[in-house]
Amino acid sequence: MVSRTTDDYQRMAQSGCIAVTEPAFWAGFDRSSAQGFADYFRQLTEYEPRRAALFGIRHFTWLCINPKEADDPGFAREVISIIPEFLKCNTVLGIGEIGLNKNTKNELIILEEQIALAETHHQLVLVHTPHLEDKRKGTRVIMDALSASSIDPGRILIDHVEEHTVGEVLDRGFWAGMTLYPDTKMTPQRATDVIEIYGSERIWMNSAGDWGCSDPLAVPKARLEMSRRGHTMSLIDKVTLENPMTFLSQSPNFKVDVYKD
Amino acid sequence: MSDLPKTCPRTQEQVINMYFLEHRAKLLDVAAFLDRIDRAQPGTTGSDFREAALKQAIGILIDGESHRARRVLELLSDTTAEMPQSAHGMKGASGATKSTAGSPT
Numbered sequence: 601m602v603s604r605t606t607d608d609y610q611r612m613a614q615s616g617c618i619a620v621t622e623p624a625f626w627a628g629f630d631r632s633s634a635q636g637f638a639d640y641f642r643q644l645t646e647y648e649p650r651r652a653a654l655f656g657i658r659h660f661t662w663l664c665i666n667p668k669e670a671d672d673p674g675f676a677r678e679v680i681s682i683i684p685e686f687l688k689c690n691t692v693l694g695i696g697e698i699g700l701n702k703n704t705k706n707e708l709i710i711l712e713e714q715i716a717l718a719e720t721h722h723q724l725v726l727v728h729t730p731h732l733e734d735k736r737k738g739t740r741v742i743m744d745a746l747s748a749s750s751i752d753p754g755r756i757l758i759d760h761v762e763e764h765t766v767g768e769v770l771d772r773g774f775w776a777g778m779t780l781y782p783d784t785k786m787t788p789q790r791a792t793d794v795i796e797i798y799g800s801e802r803i804w805m806n807s808a809g810d811w812g813c814s815d816p817l818a819v820p821k822a823r824l825e826m827s828r829r830g831h832t833m834s835l836i837d838k839v840t841l842e843n844p845m846t847f848l849s850q851s852p853n854f855k856v857d858v859y860k861d
Numbered sequence: 862m863s864d865l866p867k868t869c870p871r872t873q874e875q876v877i878n879m880y881f882l883e884h885r886a887k888l889l890d891v892a893a894f895l896d897r898i899d900r901a902q903p904g905t906t907g908s909d910f911r912e913a914a915l916k917q918a919i920g921i922l923i924d925g926e927s928h929r930a931r932r933v934l935e936l937l938s939d940t941t942a943e944m945p946q947s948a949h950g951m952k953g954a955s956g957a958t959k960s961t962a963g964s965p966t
Binding site for chain 2: 730
């Protein structure tokens with residue numbers, strides 16, 4: 601949400617949002633120093649929780665160097681070295697979103713080192729998978745790297761799944777995330793299709809709220825889409841509320857109060 | 862005939878009523894896009910792999926088999942195993958591959 605206006609928090613609260621989990625990600629430009637990341641991590645752990653709290657929203661975050669800026673191993677290691685200090689913050693859920701961007705060997709080296717960081721500090725893992733033609737290949741490489749670690753796949757969310765990757769992600773025991781976008785990537789309509797085809801176990805939807813064309817209200821729109829199609833409220837709640845709660849509650853830092861009729 | 866289980870609660874008629882006009886418009890967008898390419902000045906590199914991939918993907922839409930979205934995405938996927946050392950100098954993702962012949966599995 602660092603790239604969104606405060607109005608978005610207000611609209612999300614008005615739509616029933618009670619908590620957000622924000623991954624550390626690319627800012628739309630490459631940062632020039634590890635200190636730039638330290639400032640960013642302070643923004644994620646100090647400022648954003650206060651901004652969200654103005655509207656009654658709990659703000660949680662994930663920390664890492666994102667794949668798009670991880671192609672320089674020396675620089676990436678400088679950033680990784682400052683992460684443990686921030687893991688002490690009580691709104692940090694784990695390491696993420698790590699993964700691959702261009703499916704390079706350098707990115708893979710840093711992915712493996714950040715998986716090891718999560719192992720060492722017993723953290724949940726949030727995974728970014730490449731977009732477009734790189735996604736299937738990248739997702740398979742990422743899953744192989746994760747499977748080589750000792751982390752229980754039930755503590756790993758592989759995000760940005762699409763129709764050609766979701767089956768393998770679920771078959772290998774990981775959680776699958778569908779980040780919803782207005783047009784170019786996974787839409788509320790297609791996410792509902794995926795639920796109809798692959799079921800509702802270990803899968804959930806979330807809204808993209810980044811610096812590009814995205815929509816923090818995508819999840820409410822997906823709930824409406826599922827309702828229009830005649831799906832039950834219990835199924836809608838499962839993939840937009842209960843499954844996220846189940847996964848995220850594996851972190852001792854994730855605490856939210858949910859009021860249901 | 863589709864092999865998909867009937868997991869959408871709506872009837873086929875209801876689904877068509879809900880979505881036909883939206884997807885009619887999207888189909889016209891694709892048709893107009895291909896016309897636009899025809900009207901454009903010839904490029905220096907000949908036919909574009911993305912246009913070829915798009916036309917190949919259109920064939921999937923009308924082949925009578927299900928799982929069209931998955932198969933289109935597979936067609937447009939990189940099926941190579943090689944990993945470059947660095948992203949330095951690499952262009953952004955294009956959405957299709959030059960080999961086009963993506964493996965369906």
